[in-house]
Amino acid sequence: MANVDAREPLAKAYDPKGVEDRIYEAWEKSGLFNPDNLPGERPEPFCVIMPPPNATGTLHIGHAMFLTLEDLMTRFHRMRGKDALWLPGTDHAAIATNTKVEKILATEGKTKYDLGREGFIERVKEYIAQSQGTIRRQIRKMGSSCDWSRETYTFDDERTRVVREMFTRMFNDGLIYRGYRIVNWCPRCESTLADDEVEYREEPSKLVFMRYGPFIVATTRPETKLGDTAVAVHPDDDRYKDRIGTEFEVDFGIGSQKIRVIADEEVDMEFGTGVVGITPAHSAVDFAMAEKNQLPMKKVIGEDGKMTELAGKYAGMEVVEARKKFMEDLRVSDLIEKEEDFNHNLSICYRCSTPIEPLTSRQWFIDVNRSVEARGGKTLKEMSIDVVEDGSTRILPERFEKVYKHWMTNLRDWCISRQIWFGHRIPVWYCKSCYVENDAPEKVGDSSGFERAGQAGVIVSTDEPTECPACGGEIEQETDTLDTWFSSGTWTFSTLGWPDDPNGDLKRFHPTQCLETGYDILPFWVARMILMTTYAVGEVPFEVAYLHGLVRDEQGRKMSKSLENIIDPLDVAEKYGTDAVRLSLTIGNTPGNDMKISEDKIEYYRNFTNKLWNISRFILGSTEVQKYRSTGVPEPVTLADRWILGRLDEVVESVTNDIEGYNFSRPGETLRDFTWNELADWYLEIAKVEGDKQDILSYILRTVLKLWHPFMPFVTEEIWRQSFAEEENDFLMVAGWPSSRGAKGAGAGEGAEESFNIVKDVVVAIRNIRATHKVAAGKRIDVVIYGGEKTKLLQEQAEIIRALAKLGNVTIVESGEAPENAAAAVQHGVQVFVPLGDLVDLDEERKRLEDELDNAKKYADSLRKKLDNEQFVSKAPPQVVDAERAKLAEAESRIVKLEEQLKAVG
């Protein structure tokens, strides 16, 4: 902060370098990011929990956007007097981090098995510790006003305890069970995947028509037919109706297989032969059909990606190899009817793109359809849908509520166990002496083999048990880890101290006000948070889920390394300043829609930053220190004063309402237009003419800086520190938000806008004439104005008109004859004549007037036609009809005046 009494003028141009780090340090040192240190009573909370970036990641433009938006809301509400907390954190991102470290090991020629489980996890932790600092620094660089004293990490001790607590509660409520069901298996990751972690890739393949007992069955995966236990047909298919319910046997060279014929609506009669081979153990759809029909399952592919013993002579072969061999054998036995080319949608792992092998496996699941007594007997699914339907949680934009409900309605039991090493280890221990693993059920849909609460020898605990509480026997912990999203689902409350709430944060800040994140993780994360939180805490995690879009390049493409179109937020922040980057990510950004960004756009906002700087430079430079420190609402003296103060009030009101309503682009535009087009281009120019406006100017600047602060914190704070701040801890960041009734009380506004616009339009009309007749810029010319009923107004504002239009003599009278050889214009019934003598190009002027007259006539005609329409006059609201009449009257008077002027030109 500059010395109050010996204030240095602001530098000629704003240079963000150096300023930003210094300002951020001062903020952080002040402790004001922490709501505990905020001044005043703050009964209402405003809390946003930061979606945690990967601890091992680096900041990309998408992060920059969400940090900008979340910081914007937090700063706004902090200034509005809320108990504002933005809580930062990082994510251990189990699968992603595993993959990353495995890749690093690969460059050293090692695999995770060379290190062993313990060694590998150590290595992962080292890697995270070393890279976590990077992302923290980068978050700061964006100006994020988050409370670092409350920073958390999804894999730290407290969060780990919450995960265990959560697992234990869900297990005891019967919501978590260990069962033998179909899962998505990635042979490369050697782990299960959730349904939404599976992606699809179209690939050409063959559709094989196999002779299959009495049928012919079409398939793209012939080798899985070794695991078939049924075929399905459509119940209405006349070709096969008679066979429904019967059984037959086939032999594909590994012995006889018993096959039942079942009927299911899902079967497409048109596709292939209308008969589908059902492989319960290796297809989710088949598994579902098998569940309905209690079919036996036969697992022919193992977790190692090889055929199992049940595949007979193919046992031990890789799947691809087995398919080839099986096809050869089928050909030899003449069991292939034909083959067709076919585009197959191959399911692949979203992390490593390896083809997924659906298979049945013993895993841990969350039962989404079991009613929970403690929650009114509702199931997890029902609770999650209800809170969105009753508005406890709103999703913005609203259309995503439909997506959410659809997803939630179709949710199947969620497989939460993963076989990767790095992650929250499942808090289950098995007793070596009294635990007997249940046999896998023989039939699909038979849950008798599931292991739930109460199973002998299974210990679920939040602590580290050392022996079996039942028999004292030796125990060993489950080796599987939890799906990352299990812990992410607890994010809003695990970060706030659930379940014990040691420092009262949970009570103080939960449910949080807003979760701001991308629409692409609506199902992954948003849905899971709602599900987990509603169950655990009994309240929603957030009142609003604001879903932003993706940032794309200027051609609308995703940014990617291979396209070389990545905009690195830190690079451009360095080049143009963080504020410019933030503005370019805010303005033009609407929820749920992708946005395009380019360096040109950022450059434009850099220019704006500098404009604001120079506006401040001008105002502060022309104002005495004592004056600009006065804080009252100033008294408007002139028309321009009343106009600008009235406009400022309107801007305060609309900006406030917009941000309250989670609308961030429009207030940015409103402010930019006001600051640049109204304040700088008009009012400051007038201030130079009228003079003596120190109070008003400093009031306007102070207000504008406050309004801009959530959008561009650095430059505004810097200006504040160099001017208004009176002591070390006087930060714009915690200044009170302006009230929209600031100047209204002082009589601003009232009709000023209408009057001022007339003056403005007269000036523009004269400038227009100067430009069309190519009058030299510095040349002072004379004008004659017939003001009609606006005469008094114009006479009062004559000095402004004279200065802004660069005039010599200005004659303003009520009316008169149109002078000869003058360029002319009509605005609001006011006639303006610029007698230019030789300077006026009569042909040019005639043409210009004729065009205008033509326009005016067409316009008047269309209005007349409208008013002649009886339907319109009788049915439209009276004020609309009156408005049209007024427009017509003005248009007609304009026509008369234009005709006069045209005549004068000859």
Next chain:
RNA sequence: GGACGAUUAGCUCAGUUGGUUAGAGCAUCUCGUUUACACCGAGAGGGUCGUAGGUUCGAAUCCUACAUCGUCCACCA
């Protein structure tokens, strides 16, 4: 197959409950260094609001089809 979004000036987009001669920024053209700013100022040109119907006194705005582009979900064996 289902759902959703987009389609407005050369480009990027506003246009909130139907009533403006359809707006802004960039780009383009013309002029200009007036002591806050050339990272600037002044002025101008440029659009039958994707197409076809419909509702209405009145449609960029509401309804119905269709087209093009894009996204998500499901997945057909």
